[in-house]
Amino acid sequence: MFRNLFIGCWILASVNYCYSQSLYELKFTDKNKVQYTGLMVYFNESKAYMRVSYSINNVYNVVNVEYSSVAGKLGDTLNYFFMKGRNPVFITDHKPDAKYNPDFLIWTWGKNESNNKLPYTTDDSTFQAANMIQVDSWRQLKTNEISDTYLRYYFGSNEDQYFSLKKMCGLTEVKDPVVANNGITLHFIIVANTSIGDIGKSCSTDKDRLEFEFSSIADALQIGFKKYEIYGTNFNKNNVNTLLNSVTVNPNDIVIFIYRGHGFRWSDQKDSWPMLDLRTSFYTPINDNSSINLGSVYTSLVAKGARLNIILGDCCNSDVGISKMAANNFLNPQSDNKPDVSKLKRLFISAKGNILSTAASPGEVSWANDYGGFFTVSFLQAMKEQISYLNYGSPDWKELILYTIKLARDKTSQNQCLDCSAQDGIYYTGVNY
Structure with missing residues (x-):
């Protein structure tokens, strides 16, 4: 019946979607020829952070930026994937009036195109095309590429994340x-x-x-x-x-x-x-x-x-x-x-x-x-x-x-x-x- x-x-x-805590490296150069390198720790679409390092006037800076993701379509033909930066916090010593505008990462591709092109980045929240810069590189890192020296570019030696990433990447012997x-x-x-x-x-x-x-x-x-x-x-x-x-x-x-x-x-x-x-x-x-x-x-x-x-x-x-x-x-x-x-x-x-x-x-x-x-x-x-x-x-x-x-x-x-x-x-x- x-x-x-x-x-x-x-x-x-x-x-x-990706799984676990995945590590990505980002490199880009702004219009003033300042070079930026970022290490992103990606948990899921709602939770990620990136440590961004750069030097201005021979002063080395590291900033922590939180990220979340948005994906969608514009019309029937253009796809996009967008990572929104927020809450920038200086990790290194800095002047009281120092500021860092969080970066946005944007991928776009057409209906019949692959989506493995390099993303664009901007710190312009109005997303004017003239302020978009295509990054120099974006890639996932394997744990065997990570060294203690590499992590120290982004983390202080007393930070919990530093010790945890060393364990996660096999740099610290754990019984x-x-x-x-x-x-x-x-x-x-x-x-x-x-x-x-x-x-x-x-x-x-x-x-x-x-x-x-x-x-x-x-x-x-x-x-x-x-x-x-x-x-x-x-x-x-x-x-x-x-x-x-x-x-x-x-x-x-x-x-x-x-x-x-x-x-x-x-x-x-x-x-x-x-x-x-x-x-x-x-x-x-x-x-x-x-x-x-x-x-x-x-x-x-x-x-x-x-x-x-x-x-x-x-x-x-x-x-x-x-x-x-x-x-x-x-x-x-x-x-x-x-x-x-x-x-x-x-x-x-x-x-x-x-x-x-x-x-x-x-x-x-x-x-x-x-x-x-x-x-x-x-x-x-x-x-x-x-x-x-x-x-x-x-x-x-x-x-x-x-x-x-x-x-x-x-x-x-x-x-x-x-x-x-x-x-x-x-x-x-x-x-x-």
């Missing part, structure tokens, strides 16, 4: 805490609709990225890793149920389940969690035989008795939206930064409890592009920030999930995605340490 429903969707948007694994296994379950025409590429990208991240975490913690996958032509409800029934755990194990695909709500549905649409073709009927509730997955897995259970759904929680495909490709680095293993240990070894979260509230769609779902991207960004040496607090799962939801919400704001509607995820956490 068919039920009335609101079929959920994925909305495809146009910005590509990772010994993990008594006691036979712990991390069970990683990924259900991804990689064959569906509209979002398959996005789901496939996230499937591979998530597998790499969690297998790397297991390696860092010296614990077991067991992978369970449903994707491609195997993506259906029978296989999902068979997989869920096959998972057996020990009391000290970790279970991580992540769904990437379409989602929806029945019109008479009372609970807040989305239905997972387990079809690879829109011609297949949508009914109880081709869908499962995310809350039911949570109940099934938690009942197995693992110490830590994390169940995430990256899908819509509403009716059909408009699918859009675009090809913006910005700030997509390969991060090789060292994590703080003591923070990993707190999240995955010390933590005990359950987490359930999904990308959108009832009535909302979720957004994605070819480079991943906004919720999944945000989860990885939030986790990388929590386990970084640049995080000076203790990592916490509730804070991580709340930050994930915030970052995904920011990605769908008009500042970052002009075509997006608001996406505000929901969650339950009950974790102790």
Whole structure:
């Protein structure tokens, strides 16, 4: 029997995101022939900072400038990516009346052009064309390029960021805490609709990225890793149920389940969690035989008795939206930064409890592009920030999930995605340490 429903969707948007704390180097020369070099530490679209160094009258200056990002289109043909500088603060000694106008970074490219051209910069907040200068270079730095001497161009020897970046880049020997694994296994379950025409590429990208991240975490913690996958032509409800029934755990194990695909709500549905649409073709009927509730997955897995259970759904929680495909490709680095293993240990070894979260509230769609779902991207960004040496607090799962939801919400704001509607995820956490 068919039920009335609101079929959920994925909305495809146009910005590509980067993960972890990525380092970029910027060089440009102003109209007075003053040369500037910047080291940017990029966390996510809403959070970055750059140390800018330059000399005037043989006086060396370093200024800290905060950054956030905006992406969009002008008409149908011109794309742009814009990094807005704000709150400049001198790090070096300076005269009381010294000022620094924060720099803006601007990339533009046409509909059929690549977006790997060098950006323009200006400190003119009115953005007059005559004041735009194309930078001399802009590139991502690998950690093996960073030396102590290089960092000292931008940071004082007593700054917390200096010590943290040295650890992150492997310049300071850090004795990772010994993990008594006691036979712990991390069970990683990924259900991804990689064959569906509209979002398959996005789901496939996230499937591979998530597998790499969690297998790397297991390696860092010296614990077991067991992978369970449903994707491609195997993506259906029978296989999902068979997989869920096959998972057996020990009391000290970790279970991580992540769904990437379409989602929806029945019109008479009372609970807040989305239905997972387990079809690879829109011609297949949508009914109880081709869908499962995310809350039911949570109940099934938690009942197995693992110490830590994390169940995430990256899908819509509403009716059909408009699918859009675009090809913006910005700030997509390969991060090789060292994590703080003591923070990993707190999240995955010390933590005990359950987490359930999904990308959108009832009535909302979720957004994605070819480079991943906004919720999944945000989860990885939030986790990388929590386990970084640049995080000076203790990592916490509730804070991580709340930050994930915030970052995904920011990605769908008009500042970052002009075509997006608001996406505000929901969650339950009950974790102790």
